[in-house]
Amino acid sequence: MNGAVGNRLLCRVCVCKQVPQIGSLRSFIPRQQQPVIAFYRRNVTAAPSDSRLITSKHQSNPRTAYPRWMSGRGAMNIFDRTMKRKQKKWAASLQDSSKYDYLRDEVGSRVADRVYDIARTFPLALDVGCGKSHIAEHLSKDVVERLFLTDISEATLKQMRSCEIPTHCVLADEEFLPFKENTFDLVVSSLSLHWTNDLPGALRQIHHVLKPDGVFIGAMVGGETLYELRCSLQLAETEREGGFSPHVSPYTAVTDIGNLLGQAGFNMLTVDIDDIQVGYPGITELMTDLQGMGESNCAWNRRSLLHRDTILAAAAIYTEMYGSEDGSVPATFEILYMIGWKPHKSQAKPAKRGSATASFGDLSKISQPTNTDKP
Numbered sequence: 001m002n003g004a005v006g007n008r009l010l011c012r013v014c015v016c017k018q019v020p021q022i023g024s025l026r027s028f029i030p031r032q033q034q035p036v037i038a039f040y041r042r043n044v045t046a047a048p049s050d051s052r053l054i055t056s057k058h059q060s061n062p063r064t065a066y067p068r069w070m071s072g073r074g075a076m077n078i079f080d081r082t083m084k085r086k087q088k089k090w091a092a093s094l095q096d097s098s099k100y101d102y103l104r105d106e107v108g109s110r111v112a113d114r115v116y117d118i119a120r121t122f123p124l125a126l127d128v129g130c131g132k133s134h135i136a137e138h139l140s141k142d143v144v145e146r147l148f149l150t151d152i153s154e155a156t157l158k159q160m161r162s163c164e165i166p167t168h169c170v171l172a173d174e175e176f177l178p179f180k181e182n183t184f185d186l187v188v189s190s191l192s193l194h195w196t197n198d199l200p201g202a203l204r205q206i207h208h209v210l211k212p213d214g215v216f217i218g219a220m221v222g223g224e225t226l227y228e229l230r231c232s233l234q235l236a237e238t239e240r241e242g243g244f245s246p247h248v249s250p251y252t253a254v255t256d257i258g259n260l261l262g263q264a265g266f267n268m269l270t271v272d273i274d275d276i277q278v279g280y281p282g283i284t285e286l287m288t289d290l291q292g293m294g295e296s297n298c299a300w301n302r303r304s305l306l307h308r309d310t311i312l313a314a315a316a317i318y319t320e321m322y323g324s325e326d327g328s329v330p331a332t333f334e335i336l337y338m339i340g341w342k343p344h345k346s347q348a349k350p351a352k353r354g355s356a357t358a359s360f361g362d363l364s365k366i367s368q369p370t371n372t373d374k375p
Helices: 054-060 080-092 100-117 199-209 226-243 253-264 284-291 310-320
Strands: 038-039 125-128 147-151 166-169 184-190 210-221 265-278 329-341
Touching: 038 226, 038 253, 080 284, 100 184, 100 265, 100 329, 125 199, 199 210, 199 253, 210 226, 226 284, 226 310, 226 329, 253 265, 253 329, 265 284, 284 329, 310 329
Parallel strands: 125 147, 125 184, 147 166, 184 210
Antiparallel strands: 038 265, 210 329, 265 329
16 A cells, blocks of 8 residues: 555554354444454564574575575565565554554464364474564464564564463564574464565475474465455546556465465465455545555555545545445455475375276265165
8 A cells, every 4th residue: 555645534443353144244333433344254572592493694694595496586576675674663663553453463363273273282383474473372382382483573573462382583584584494393474475575485485494294374465455445546546647556565366375385395285265354434544554554565666655636536436336335445355374284204195096996986876775775
């Protein structure tokens, strides 16, 4: 989103409230209160870490610490990572920054649920792009015994929430993880990887630091996210300025996630989608909340300003095309969840082709009565 929207027009506390019924939409809450969220489907200090787990060479020069496939060369440079770091620092500096954590808290809890689905204890885990530890607060030390937290923003790391798991914070870029090979039993990530320029390389690095039979569980924003806002801005800018430029960052399509995980070396893949719809009083409140989340657009080809007339036109289009009867406007966040395992000889493998002992044609005869069953 554009970073030059005016000062916040609304003071409220954003609280995430899950709707138990699948596909239901909670009624709109008045403007002076919080945005509405509907779901379709169901104390740490900065940096002392175990030096044995971190590559010192990477700390001095991250671009030479890994092989060429991990260096980011050849990747399309879409996002300004320095700008993203500044955006997250600004968001963390807000006195009421916790009001904007409702989406990250909910997605973090859903990632934690997927960790609990795996019946094992992880001695050492890593959270890539941890934010304020939105996943760790939902985990227990019975599942994860020790946790490393990384983020590109030092200001965000200093606002880590307390949890019962022993944790260590490391200031690190998602594209250049400063850890040795075969280090972690579990790697998790929530709403961070969609800002990387080299997503295939980032996934390969995660695979690199995992131990054999280790698992990666991640969540990232999908390609259909904020389609209402994107359409409204494009129509308004075309009408008022004779053309449009991107104001919503490009995201990864769900059809590409499986291929990216497979190319990174993961197997036994699982990919699923959650659509989270949030109701806002208007487009200005939506854009302000995105700024407070640190999710403003940081693409290199972004425009630095939106004209006032364009914003007013976009607000009218948004309300006309997507508005509810009560005056609220929805914003849809498509969340992609992915699970991948690092190969190990103990993992189950498919049988060899042609080794079957029964034919699919014989399955239709199972329910049919035999001659001995007839009277």
